[in-house]
Amino acid sequence: MRLEAGTYFMQGNEACVEGAIAAGLRFFAGYPITPSTEIAERLAERLPEEGGIFIQMEDEIASISAVIGSSWVGAKAMTATSGPGFSLMQENIGYAAMTETPLVIVNVMRGGPSTGLPTMPSQGDVMQAKYGSHGDYEIIALAPATVQDMFDLTIKAFNFSEIYRVPAIILSDAEVGHMRGKFTVPKKSEVLERRMRTDKVWHDGFAYDESLVPRFPVFGRGFRVHVTGISHDIAGYPRTDPEVHEELVRRLSEKIIGNRDKISLTDIYNEDSDRFIVTYGSPTLAAMEVIGNDPSIGLLQLKTLWPMPEESIRHVAKNVKEILVVEMNMGQVFKEVQRIACLEGCENVRLLSKVGGEVHTPQEIVHSLRRC
Amino acid sequence: MEDFFDLYRKDRWPTIFCPGCGVGTVMNCFYRAFSELDIDQDRVVFVSGVGCSSRIPGYIRADSIHTTHGRALAVATGLSLSNPDLKVIVFTGDGDLGAIGGNHFIHSSRRNADMTVFCINNNIYGMTGGQASTTTPHRAFSTTTPYGNMEFPFDLAELAVTAGANYVARWTVRNVKELIGSMRKALVKNGFSFVEVASPCPTGFGRRNKMGDPKQMYEWLKIKSVRKEKSEFWNMDPVDLNISGQITIGEFVDRNRPSLGSMLKSMMNNE
Numbered sequence: 209m210r211l212e213a214g215t216y217f218m219q220g221n222e223a224c225v226e227g228a229i230a231a232g233l234r235f236f237a238g239y240p241i242t243p244s245t246e247i248a249e250r251l252a253e254r255l256p257e258e259g260g261i262f263i264q265m266e267d268e269i270a271s272i273s274a275v276i277g278s279s280w281v282g283a284k285a286m287t288a289t290s291g292p293g294f295s296l297m298q299e300n301i302g303y304a305a306m307t308e309t310p311l312v313i314v315n316v317m318r319g320g321p322s323t324g325l326p327t328m329p330s331q332g333d334v335m336q337a338k339y340g341s342h343g344d345y346e347i348i349a350l351a352p353a354t355v356q357d358m359f360d361l362t363i364k365a366f367n368f369s370e371i372y373r374v375p376a377i378i379l380s381d382a383e384v385g386h387m388r389g390k391f392t393v394p395k396k397s398e399v400l401e402r403r404m405r406t407d408k409v410w411h412d413g414f415a416y417d418e419s420l421v422p423r424f425p426v427f428g429r430g431f432r433v434h435v436t437g438i439s440h441d442i443a444g445y446p447r448t449d450p451e452v453h454e455e456l457v458r459r460l461s462e463k464i465i466g467n468r469d470k471i472s473l474t475d476i477y478n479e480d481s482d483r484f485i486v487t488y489g490s491p492t493l494a495a496m497e498v499i500g501n502d503p504s505i506g507l508l509q510l511k512t513l514w515p516m517p518e519e520s521i522r523h524v525a526k527n528v529k530e531i532l533v534v535e536m537n538m539g540q541v542f543k544e545v546q547r548i549a550c551l552e553g554c555e556n557v558r559l560l561s562k563v564g565g566e567v568h569t570p571q572e573i574v575h576s577l578r579r580c
Numbered sequence: 581m582e583d584f585f586d587l588y589r590k591d592r593w594p595t596i597f598c599p600g601c602g603v604g605t606v607m608n609c610f611y612r613a614f615s616e617l618d619i620d621q622d623r624v625v626f627v628s629g630v631g632c633s634s635r636i637p638g639y640i641r642a643d644s645i646h647t648t649h650g651r652a653l654a655v656a657t658g659l660s661l662s663n664p665d666l667k668v669i670v671f672t673g674d675g676d677l678g679a680i681g682g683n684h685f686i687h688s689s690r691r692n693a694d695m696t697v698f699c700i701n702n703n704i705y706g707m708t709g710g711q712a713s714t715t716t717p718h719r720a721f722s723t724t725t726p727y728g729n730m731e732f733p734f735d736l737a738e739l740a741v742t743a744g745a746n747y748v749a750r751w752t753v754r755n756v757k758e759l760i761g762s763m764r765k766a767l768v769k770n771g772f773s774f775v776e777v778a779s780p781c782p783t784g785f786g787r788r789n790k791m792g793d794p795k796q797m798y799e800w801l802k803i804k805s806v807r808k809e810k811s812e813f814w815n816m817d818p819v820d821l822n823i824s825g826q827i828t829i830g831e832f833v834d835r836n837r838p839s840l841g842s843m844l845k846s847m848m849n850n851e
Contacts, residue, residue: 214782236664251741256848263663270654273647273684277627277658280645283667285658303648410641411591427643427659428666430622434638436646444644446638483731 209257211320212397221356221385222248224288224314224378225254227362230397234260236284237274237538239293242326243382244316247288262515268293272300272313279309280435282404282426284366290382291324295340301375302341303437305460308373308422310416311366312413314495315377316385319565324541328565329382334540336512337377344457346464348471349377353492355389360410361511363397368471370402374476379513379534381492383567395478399423405431414435415442420463462486472517474510476524481506483577484524486512487534490567497570498577505577516544525549531558532577534568537561581615584608589641589787596635598706600786600794602753602779603633606700609756610636611762627656629676631707633700636671650681653688653697653715657840660694664841668695669767673703678714678734685736689743692715692771694841698763699736699774702781710784721788740774741833747773749831752801753780762831771839778805778827789823805829 211226218226225247228236234257238248241580261278264273271287278285289297294315304311319325320332337349342563347495348368362378369376369479404427405413413452416422422442425431434474438446439453447453464471478497488510499507508524510517521544524530531549533542542559549557560576581587588607597603621642628634630649637644647655652670659750660668677685677699690696704722705711712722712729715736719728737750747769749762761779766773781799791797808830838846 235658237658259848261844263657265654265657265659266683269651270657270684270687272650272659273654274661276647277645277655277660278662279658280643281659281663283662299648300651307645381608381722427625427645428623432622432642434640435646436644437648438646550640 211393213393215390215392217388217390218355218388220352220355220380221387222250223358224362224380225250226393227359228286228312228366229254229258230393231363231366231399232284232319233286233366235278236260236287237263237265237276237278238287238289239265241290241293243318244288244290244314245386246385247314252451253542259413259528268298271458272297274310276300276304276309277312277393280427280508284370286312286314288316290316291320292322294333294336298340301347302343302345302416303343304375305345305347306437309375309458310360310373311375312367312369313375313377314362315379317379317381317446319563325565327382329490329536329561331379331381331536331540332512332563333379334537338378346461347375347377347514348464348512349373349379350473350511351379351488351513352384353489353509354384356391357385357511358384359391361391363399364473367398367400371400371421372467373424374464379431380528381489385442407523412442413444416441417458433549439527453513460506461495467518469519470516471512471515472520473512474508474520476508476520478503478506481505481557482527482529484508484528485573486510486521486524486531486541487535489536490543491536494568494570494573498573504518510541513541516548518548521545523553524550525552527538528554530558532560532573533559534560534573536563536567538563584611587611587614587621587638587641588639590697592639597632598783600630600779600782602702602777603636603700605753605756606698606777606779607636607639608712609699609759610763612616613767617764617767619667619767623670625659627652627659627670628787629672629681631673631676631705632702633671633673634676647690650676651684652676652678653681653684653693653695656695657688657691657693661844663725665765666773670695670697672697674699674701674703674715674736675713678732678736682714686739686743688763689740689745689772689774691840692744692746692837694771694839696766696769697772697775700779701736701776702779702785704781704785706781707837710788717825722785723788737774737776737832740772744772744837745774745833746771746835746837746839747756748833750776750778750827751829752778752805754801754805755829756799760849763796765834767826771837808832
């Protein structure tokens with residue numbers, strides 16, 4: 209049974225599971241890893257109830273591979289992991305981008321590099337989510353800050369992934385994943401489905417229209433489509449011609465970048481302030497407390513990280529004296545904000561970085577703001 | 581299916597395979613086996629990883645997915661679980677299956693995942709130009725074993741038997757009739773079925789081991805291969821590890837353990 213509309217009290221990872229089920233998840237393949245394991249555990253119980261398939265694979269590479277296979281027979285498919293597992297998945301994230309395979313990956317971030325801090329949060333995988341696989345490509349990444357976000361953004365991730373035929377990554381962290389809190393299930397959530405191919409032709413399985421997103425020729429219905437990670441033409445056949453490769457790679461990026469406005473999810477508070485905090489994920493809660501006590505400070509919460517919501521950042525940068533970027537890494541989104549704010553002539557962008565495995569306190573943010 | 585090109589994509593001919601390669605023979609045998617069975621071509625998905633043999637699905641006129649190196653079996657697991665009505669057929673090689681995909685091979689066999697796997701074992705990495713693989717015989721030469729291979733090779737068929745596959749056979753490309761028969765059996769088998777085909781690679785393997793002429797490689801396979809019934813080695817040393825040693829051929833297991841898909845189905849039906 210999908211959760212009925214109402215208010216629930218759950219852990220972030222559990223809310224993510226319920227969001228996935230509400231979005232129509234049919235297949236989950238995963239491998240145990242702290243701090244994401246609760247997602248696999250809950251799905252092992254919940255998915256069979258919904259008539260879906262849960263399987264624990266031999267490693268994270270196998271997990272994302274099985275998810276890719278499942279997606280090609282038309283199922284909404286997902287895996288969940290954390291840093292080390294996310295690193296193992298990188299090759300197949302590039303493969304999914306290249307073959308335009310819709311899938312969702314939940315990365316409940318923990319401290320890195322390497323085994324790092326398995327039980328404690330970080331936001332160190334932001335750049336890896338975008339640039340982890342080789343070659344030029346785009347993915348979509350969303351950053352939940354609350355238990356409610358874990359539910360809502362999981363549904364959004366499936367919607368984006370299906371519509372744009374691209375891997376969508378939920379960049380959660382150990383704090384949000386393990387946090388327990390209240391969340392509301394609405395009467396009806398918007399759930400989108402991928403556009404399917406309906407005509408029976410097998411020589412142009414990757415043909416696209418002005419949306420730049422090919423209709424999906426699901427396996428088993430006589431399309432006789434060939435799918436390959438090699439550079440391919442609209443038939444799906446391997447090609448090494450420079451112009452075919454260029455057309456493909458530019459389109460894979462353009463279909464996401466061209467829809468940046470539709471994908472960018474942000475919240476702005478105290479819009480008229482001339483001092484702004486820019487943050488995402490679990491530090492958002494501390495930032496909320498800061499602006500609650502001092503309405504002269506603005507807050508831009510990024511719910512979409514990739515593609516970077518440039519319009520919102522430029523909008524904020526236009527009229528402010530100062531931007532403080534708060535994140536649990538050594539400045540990954542900071543450099544993006546700095547680059548974008550600079551376009552609007554705002555050069556005073558500072559970073560409040562934290563990498564110890566603890567979330568920023570409101571006092572630390574206030575203290576950092578006072579210094580300017 | 582009347583014609584070879586009802587199964588294969590004529591518009592992609594000629595293939596990329598070298599003269600003397602065994603893949604063409606395997607494709608022909610597969611056509612024979614497949615066309616004799618009443619399988620709807622639109623209800624089959626062909627899966628492969630990376631390598632020479634993994635190029636086969638690209639030539640087949642059916643839904644096909646050429647995945648990343650070594651991952652074919654894991655992708656196939658997701659495919660067959662999500663749509664159990666589809667027949668999932670994997671083409672792979674000794675590098676793809678035995679080395680980079682070794683873990684998935686063990687666990688797909690163990691799970692008895694619903695798929696048929698054809699492994700073309702040419703004892704070498706052909707696509708990249710002749711590096712030693714996990715089945716390169718002991719002391720054989722390759723571009724990465726210029727002083728002879730100091731390692732010992734895998735027996736892929738024995739591995740599948742031990743790990744739990746439902747059907748396992750091994751032939752060489754010379755045993756065309758038996759190979760077609762085993763392919764047919766494997767295709768109708770529930771659960772994990774595995775057919776290994778010892779195949780010549782004169783370009784990558786033969787040239788460095790005094791068998792550059794395809795004829796010499798076929799002769800080598802003839803001398804090396806010994807039927808299970810005539811072999812004293814089976815259960816002891818099914819693949820002799822040295823280049824001059826024997827490859828035991830035959831059908832090694834044919835059983836009906838419940839498959840992964842059927843087990844999950846019975847769980848869902850509360851059986």
